[in-house]
Amino acid sequence: MKKRLFTPGPTPVPENVMLRMAAPIIHHRNPEFMEILERVHQDLQYLFRTTQPVVVMTCSGTGGMEAAISSLFTRGDKVITVNGGKFGERWGELARIFTGNCVEEKVAWGSAITTERMVELLKEHPGAMGVCITHSETSTGTASDVKALCAAIHEHSDALILVDGITAIGAHEFRFDDWGADICITGSQKGLMMPPGLALVAISERAQDVINNRKGLPQYYLSLKKALKSHAGNDTPFTPAVSLIIGLDEALQMVRAEGIENVWKRHEQLAEACRLGCQALGMELFSESPSYAVTAVWLPEGADWKQFNNTLKIENGITVAAGQDDFKGKIFRISHLGYYDELDMLTMLGGLERTFSMMGIPFEHGAGITAVQQAFLEA
Amino acid sequence: MKKRLFTPGPTPVPENVMLRMAAPIIHHRNPEFMEILERVHQDLQYLFRTTQPVVVMTCSGTGGMEAAISSLFTRGDKVITVNGGKFGERWGELARIFTGNCVEEKVAWGSAITTERMVELLKEHPGAMGVCITHSETSTGTASDVKALCAAIHEHSDALILVDGITAIGAHEFRFDDWGADICITGSQKGLMMPPGLALVAISERAQDVINNRKGLPQYYLSLKKALKSHAGNDTPFTPAVSLIIGLDEALQMVRAEGIENVWKRHEQLAEACRLGCQALGMELFSESPSYAVTAVWLPEGADWKQFNNTLKIENGITVAAGQDDFKGKIFRISHLGYYDELDMLTMLGGLERTFSMMGIPFEHGAGITAVQQAFLEA
Numbered sequence: 001m002k003k004r005l006f007t008p009g010p011t012p013v014p015e016n017v018m019l020r021m022a023a024p025i026i027h028h029r030n031p032e033f034m035e036i037l038e039r040v041h042q043d044l045q046y047l048f049r050t051t052q053p054v055v056v057m058t059c060s061g062t063g064g065m066e067a068a069i070s071s072l073f074t075r076g077d078k079v080i081t082v083n084g085g086k087f088g089e090r091w092g093e094l095a096r097i098f099t100g101n102c103v104e105e106k107v108a109w110g111s112a113i114t115t116e117r118m119v120e121l122l123k124e125h126p127g128a129m130g131v132c133i134t135h136s137e138t139s140t141g142t143a144s145d146v147k148a149l150c151a152a153i154h155e156h157s158d159a160l161i162l163v164d165g166i167t168a169i170g171a172h173e174f175r176f177d178d179w180g181a182d183i184c185i186t187g188s189q190k191g192l193m194m195p196p197g198l199a200l201v202a203i204s205e206r207a208q209d210v211i212n213n214r215k216g217l218p219q220y221y222l223s224l225k226k227a228l229k230s231h232a233g234n235d236t237p238f239t240p241a242v243s244l245i246i247g248l249d250e251a252l253q254m255v256r257a258e259g260i261e262n263v264w265k266r267h268e269q270l271a272e273a274c275r276l277g278c279q280a281l282g283m284e285l286f287s288e289s290p291s292y293a294v295t296a297v298w299l300p301e302g303a304d305w306k307q308f309n310n311t312l313k314i315e316n317g318i319t320v321a322a323g324q325d326d327f328k329g330k331i332f333r334i335s336h337l338g339y340y341d342e343l344d345m346l347t348m349l350g351g352l353e354r355t356f357s358m359m360g361i362p363f364e365h366g367a368g369i370t371a372v373q374q375a376f377l378e379a
Numbered sequence: 380m381k382k383r384l385f386t387p388g389p390t391p392v393p394e395n396v397m398l399r400m401a402a403p404i405i406h407h408r409n410p411e412f413m414e415i416l417e418r419v420h421q422d423l424q425y426l427f428r429t430t431q432p433v434v435v436m437t438c439s440g441t442g443g444m445e446a447a448i449s450s451l452f453t454r455g456d457k458v459i460t461v462n463g464g465k466f467g468e469r470w471g472e473l474a475r476i477f478t479g480n481c482v483e484e485k486v487a488w489g490s491a492i493t494t495e496r497m498v499e500l501l502k503e504h505p506g507a508m509g510v511c512i513t514h515s516e517t518s519t520g521t522a523s524d525v526k527a528l529c530a531a532i533h534e535h536s537d538a539l540i541l542v543d544g545i546t547a548i549g550a551h552e553f554r555f556d557d558w559g560a561d562i563c564i565t566g567s568q569k570g571l572m573m574p575p576g577l578a579l580v581a582i583s584e585r586a587q588d589v590i591n592n593r594k595g596l597p598q599y600y601l602s603l604k605k606a607l608k609s610h611a612g613n614d615t616p617f618t619p620a621v622s623l624i625i626g627l628d629e630a631l632q633m634v635r636a637e638g639i640e641n642v643w644k645r646h647e648q649l650a651e652a653c654r655l656g657c658q659a660l661g662m663e664l665f666s667e668s669p670s671y672a673v674t675a676v677w678l679p680e681g682a683d684w685k686q687f688n689n690t691l692k693i694e695n696g697i698t699v700a701a702g703q704d705d706f707k708g709k710i711f712r713i714s715h716l717g718y719y720d721e722l723d724m725l726t727m728l729g730g731l732e733r734t735f736s737m738m739g740i741p742f743e744h745g746a747g748i749t750a751v752q753q754a755f756l757e758a
Contacts, residue, residue, distance in 0.1 A: 005405070007406050009618060010405070010406055012404065013404045013622075018400075018401040018403075021397075021400065021401065022397040022401035024384075024391070025390075025391065025392045025574055026382075027389055027698055028389070030698065058439055058576055059437055059442070059600060060437055060600070060618045060619070063438070063600040063617070066599050066600045070597075093599065097597045097598070097599055098599075187618070189404075189618065189621075195404055195622035196437070196618045196619065196622075197619075197620030197623060217597070218449075218476045218596070219476070220472065220473055220476055220477075221439070221442040221601065222600065238439040239388060239389075239439045239440070239566070239568065239575045241574065241620065241623070242568075242576075243392075243400070243574035243576075243623075244574075244576060244620070244622075244623075319406055
């Protein structure tokens with residue numbers, strides 16, 4: 001059976017990217033590789049909309065988040081984190097472990113923090129050195145208004161702004177320089193259409209000053225100071241995942257060719273079609289502020305998750321992501337992040353309809369796929 | 380021109396491994412991937428000769444070294460490190476940064492520490508909590524007698540033994556359990572014939588106790604406690620480099636098929652042939668205790684490194700590794716680590732002879748390749 005991946009990381013890898021990575025390995029100090037890394041550095045600036053360095057680290061997105069926290073802050077620094085799901089929670093874990101002084105703002109799963117609440121937090125904690133937010137919370141399929149949050153934070157505070165852009169970059173509009181973010185992280189296996197193994201971290205001038213001049217926490221492999229120093233010479237401080245960086249070069253050419261604004265637009269449209277299709281099958285959306293990367297929906301009334309997922313995966317070859325924590329078995333998540341197009345959304349909804357039919361869940365045959373098709377044809 | 384890599388990491392990747400990694404990506408929580416990871420875990424135990432867990436981390440070998448230091452020790456713990464080259468030096472850097480209490484024993488480049496000196500060190504520092512050694516020092520092509528060192532350390536101390544096996548595993552005999560090592564690290568791009576991006580860390584029962592029960596330093600991504608907990612369920616704490624782990628599965632099947640003792644024997648013979656070939660061309664060996672992974676030789680008298688390297692690389696397609704630090708431009712290093720056989724050594728020496736000839740360095744035509752061939756035929 002043909003297998004299709006609709007998970008928010010790993011996401012499908014284009015054939016040309018896979019083949020590029022299958023070429024004979026080259027040494028990371030060869031001029032040929034350094035040329036590739038230089039182009040990757042430039043294309044990452046294009047992707048993040050920045051003139052500042054975006055460093056490539058061999059680790060998962062979480063490694064990039066830790067690199068940011070442990071490179072910018074030291075013991076006792078007060079850091080505000082917003083926890084509206086598994087990945088917002090991770091900011092809090094990292095801040096507690098490394099600074100020991102974390103103000104964690106909990107937000108209901110499926111909701112995003114408002115700028116008003118952010119301003120209150122900054123007033124309650126005038127000494128905060130950093131604010132950590134999540135652009136697209138993968139566990140709930142919820143997007144935050146990062147542009148407005150950045151503006152509000154800058155107006156009321158000097159705190160550094162750390163953005164988890166792991167499932168947002170390449171899906172949602174994001175302008176690192178214009179919006180004034182200080183750190184933004186993504187992972188290779190998300191909007192970048194690559195296998196996992198790389199974290200990409202954009203670093204503002206203000207953050208560079210802190211990283212280079214402040215004596216921080218003990219660190220080595222995840223040091224952004226080391227990463228920045230090597231970046232300046234189109235190098236990395238440690239042996240990088242050479243084959244993945246070569247694949248990233250290929251993937252970034254695809255982003256360049258499509259144009260970043262078109263990439264954002266495509267994701268917005270895929271997300272809208274996915275939501276309309278799911279609703280046409282009678283399912284309810286989980287998030288109040290849906291992400292363009294991943295759509296979270298409630299399981300159909302009375303359906304058993306295990307049976308539903310088996311039918312989707314084993315009978316129809318489609319892998320989606322389960323709900324997490326309190327929402328395990330209650331919601332599921334459909335990814336449209338990265339290498340997806342309009343016909344893929346038709347496939348996804350087609351698979352859902354077949355699953356509904358096999359499980360005897362009542363729905364109007366063709367309603368889901370028709371809603372998707374209409375959304376695209378009328379756009 | 381055909382290009383051939385003779386560097387000690389990245390090392391050449393077999394075609395079947397490259398193609399296996401080019402297959403469509405799968406999700407890391409799919410049963411299919413978890414089955415692969417379970418097999419990888421078992422095959423890594425075979426490789427390291429251990430019944431204890433060997434965890435797979437998405438980072439370079441240095442990340443694995445940091446994981447060991449920061450997971451086992453805490454501030455103030457005295458750690459003895461042996462520095463006989465760039466990688467022994469790294470143990471010292473890590474110990475200083477994370478424990479702040481490092482006793483660094485410097486050894487001349489090209490020499491290995493003796494067991495007698497190790498015993499003296501342990502007597503001078505009876506409170507040492509750990510000893511960090513390098514099995515094969517890549518920067519100098521020097522092997523340590525890890526078996527004898529482990530025995531001596533156990534006889535005189537309770538210190539944990541941390542072995543950098545990054546270029547030794549899969550080249551030199553190494554028996555984690557029998558020799559009583561507590562930590563051994565390798566990287567994917569070395570004896571394992573893979574692209575870079577994974578560190579593999581074997582952890583003894585004694586080390587597991589320390590990791591699980593002692594409150595250590597702040598850490599997260601590189602936590603061996605987290606890695607061990609996930610390992611027990613054939614999982615990883617963070618999204619792993621899925622495609623690299625799939626390639627590793629293929630590479631480990633090759634090690635299994637050849638048999639680990641045959642793999643060691645092959646490397647011993649390749650190294651010996653390489654040394655004899657280089658000596659037959661009039662070059663002198665750099666190391667007093669040569670590694671089976673990489674051979675370091677002095678440049679021919681009067682030869683300019685840049686010109687020599689360009690002739691070898693650009694005219695003959697062969698990439699070797701330069702000397703480092705004080706030996707930059709004075710020595711160079713030929714790798715025979717991983718996916719190499721007898722005819723590859725003939726190729727390497729053939730390329731050296733052609734380079735000598737092009738540069739007008741006097742030598743007996745065919746002396747290098749004949750020495751290599753004789754070494755193999757007489758073995």
